[in-house]
Amino acid sequence: MPIDLNVSVQSREPAGGDQIGLGLFRTSKGFRANVSGIVDLDELYLSRRNFSGDFGDVLNLPALNGQAAVCIGLGEGTKLDYLSLRTLGAKLLRALHGENCAVYLDGIIPKRLDQKKAVASFVEGILLASYRFEKYKSKVNLDRNKGSNQVKNLCLVTSQVQSIKSGVERAKVISSCVAFARDLVNEPAGTMTPKNFESSAKEFLKSSGVEIEIWDEKKIATERLGGVIGVSKGSNEPPRFITLRLNKGKAPVVLVGKGVTFDSGGLSLKSAGGMETMKTDMSGAAAVVGTLACLARLKHKGPVVGLIPLVENMPSGSATKPGDVLVARNGKTIEVLNTDAEGRLILADALSIACELEPAATIDLATLTGACVVALGDKIAGVMGDDTRLVDGLIKSAQRAGEDLWRLPLPDFYRKHIDSEIADIKNVGSPGGAGGSITAGLFLKEFAPPNHWAHLDIAGPARSTVDEGVLQKGATGFGVRTLVEFITSSGAFR
Numbered sequence: 001m002p003i004d005l006n007v008s009v010q011s012r013e014p015a016g017g018d019q020i021g022l023g024l025f026r027t028s029k030g031f032r033a034n035v036s037g038i039v040d041l042d043e044l045y046l047s048r049r050n051f052s053g054d055f056g057d058v059l060n061l062p063a064l065n066g067q068a069a070v071c072i073g074l075g076e077g078t079k080l081d082y083l084s085l086r087t088l089g090a091k092l093l094r095a096l097h098g099e100n101c102a103v104y105l106d107g108i109i110p111k112r113l114d115q116k117k118a119v120a121s122f123v124e125g126i127l128l129a130s131y132r133f134e135k136y137k138s139k140v141n142l143d144r145n146k147g148s149n150q151v152k153n154l155c156l157v158t159s160q161v162q163s164i165k166s167g168v169e170r171a172k173v174i175s176s177c178v179a180f181a182r183d184l185v186n187e188p189a190g191t192m193t194p195k196n197f198e199s200s201a202k203e204f205l206k207s208s209g210v211e212i213e214i215w216d217e218k219k220i221a222t223e224r225l226g227g228v229i230g231v232s233k234g235s236n237e238p239p240r241f242i243t244l245r246l247n248k249g250k251a252p253v254v255l256v257g258k259g260v261t262f263d264s265g266g267l268s269l270k271s272a273g274g275m276e277t278m279k280t281d282m283s284g285a286a287a288v289v290g291t292l293a294c295l296a297r298l299k300h301k302g303p304v305v306g307l308i309p310l311v312e313n314m315p316s317g318s319a320t321k322p323g324d325v326l327v328a329r330n331g332k333t334i335e336v337l338n339t340d341a342e343g344r345l346i347l348a349d350a351l352s353i354a355c356e357l358e359p360a361a362t363i364d365l366a367t368l369t370g371a372c373v374v375a376l377g378d379k380i381a382g383v384m385g386d387d388t389r390l391v392d393g394l395i396k397s398a399q400r401a402g403e404d405l406w407r408l409p410l411p412d413f414y415r416k417h418i419d420s421e422i423a424d425i426k427n428v429g430s431p432g433g434a435g436g437s438i439t440a441g442l443f444l445k446e447f448a449p450p451n452h453w454a455h456l457d458i459a460g461p462a463r464s465t466v467d468e469g470v471l472q473k474g475a476t477g478f479g480v481r482t483l484v485e486f487i488t489s490s491g492a493f494r
């Protein structure tokens with residue numbers, strides 16, 4: 001569902017609003033509002049209410065001058081950066097109540113920051129925190145849950161309308177693409193099948209400038225995508241392979257997304273609990289669509305290709321069995337010892353195709369291993385790859401975008417764990433799953449374009465278990481902001 005909050009920019013506060021938002025700096029002489037003359041700052045009042053003025057501390061002031069205000073602490077203001085501005089936007093949105101609110105912006109954004117990006121971060125925080133997925137809630141439930149967030153129109157009041165507007169536009173584009181990626185993931189697997197993913201992506205990319213090519217199950221067979229066929233064999237839902245193209249040109253950046261619309265584990269069936277969130281297993285695919293849509297809307301110039309294998313992983317009489325051998329697109333044979341390690345099988349085909357495109361860089365995103373959640377938790381994605389410049393560039397872009405990546409190694413001496421008795425490679429590592437994220441990464445490396453490839457294991461941060469900051473419980477759209485930042489920031493890769 002599109003974000004249901006209209007953000008506008010004006011030089012004066014519209015009359016008749018419900019609440020206003022302000023920032024309060026802590027100074028040696030007490031508190032100072034970012035804009036003076038709007039509210040009375042009675043020191044005694046503030047201190048009695050235990051308002052510290054620490055970053056993010058919220059204080060509700062009742063209608064003093066006729067209008068209720070929400071004040072948010074900015075600390076001394078010296079540490080405000082892109083990251084904290086995004087958090088600030090989210091906190092403010094969560095603190096404001098009423099349909100029509102105004103936020104005074106002058107004086108909040110430090111001069112040392114790129115003004116457009118800083119405004120974009122702040123407004124991204126506001127917009128993403130307002131995201132809800134409510135299409136399956138009946139009205140009675142919706143009404144009961146309202147109150148936490150009911151802002152419909154938010155006016156940013158500033159003396160610099162023109163320069164602020166371009167930042168707001170960037171935030172709207174990015175947030176709407178993150179929201180779309182979240183929607184694809186939040187939609188139940190019963191409806192979000194490979195075919196439905198195809199039609200949703202087509203609809204969203206309509207007249208965006210992104211070209212979309214679909215391979216159906218017949219074409220997938222003639223194109224020899226053995227991994228995709230092997231995983232989808234147990235399902236009644238036919239697979240799809242989507243190629244997205246933005247701008248023609250040699251040496252594109254290729255983005256690959258794991259699209260398992262539901263991961264039951266196949267014959268190596270998951271437990272009931274392990275399956276509960278497995279509609280999330282197409283988050284990599286959703287992030288790739290969101291990123292290309294965003295790049296197109298931001299008028300990015302360079303060539304970018306998205307490769308998205310889509311399957312449902314189910315057990316049945318026709319399912320791939322443990323011990324079966326598949327032949328991937330590049331001719332390598334894979335012994336499937338565990339049908340629950342299915343992501344790497346479909347990525348093997350997609351990465352083989354990436355090689356054929358002679359890319360400048362290839363980045364895959366996948367909810368690939370539970371081991372990565374154990375290692376890094378639900379806020380940090382693992383990043384692996386054979387190109388330190390690319391990996392470092394991604395880590396830095398993620399920091400600016402407010403997402404977290406942590407590098408894991410891909411040592412050659414673990415490669416033997418995926419040696420197969422009868423085929424070129426097997427799809428699981430050592431017994432007990434030791435180093436499970438790394439063996440998965442080493443498996444992908446066998447198929448990826450050499451030298452300029454990175455793999456993001458987003459199994460943890462693809463979902464949130466809390467409503468907090470820019471996240472709502474459920475899908476996060478992780479990866480879209482990092483990739484957009486990485487691809488649009490100049491000199492990020494050769």
Ligand code: BES
Pocket residue numbers: 263281338340341342343367368369370371373427428429433436459460
């Ligand atoms: N989709 C899962 C990984 C996953 C687990 C994502 C938890 C998000 C949360 C993946 O297909 C999988 O099942 N991997 C197995 C690999 C194992 C069989 C080698 C795993 O992690 O247990």
Ligand code: ZN
Pocket residue numbers: 263265339340341342343
């Ligand atoms: Zn699995």
Ligand code: ZN
Pocket residue numbers: 260263281340342343367368
């Ligand atoms: Zn999976």
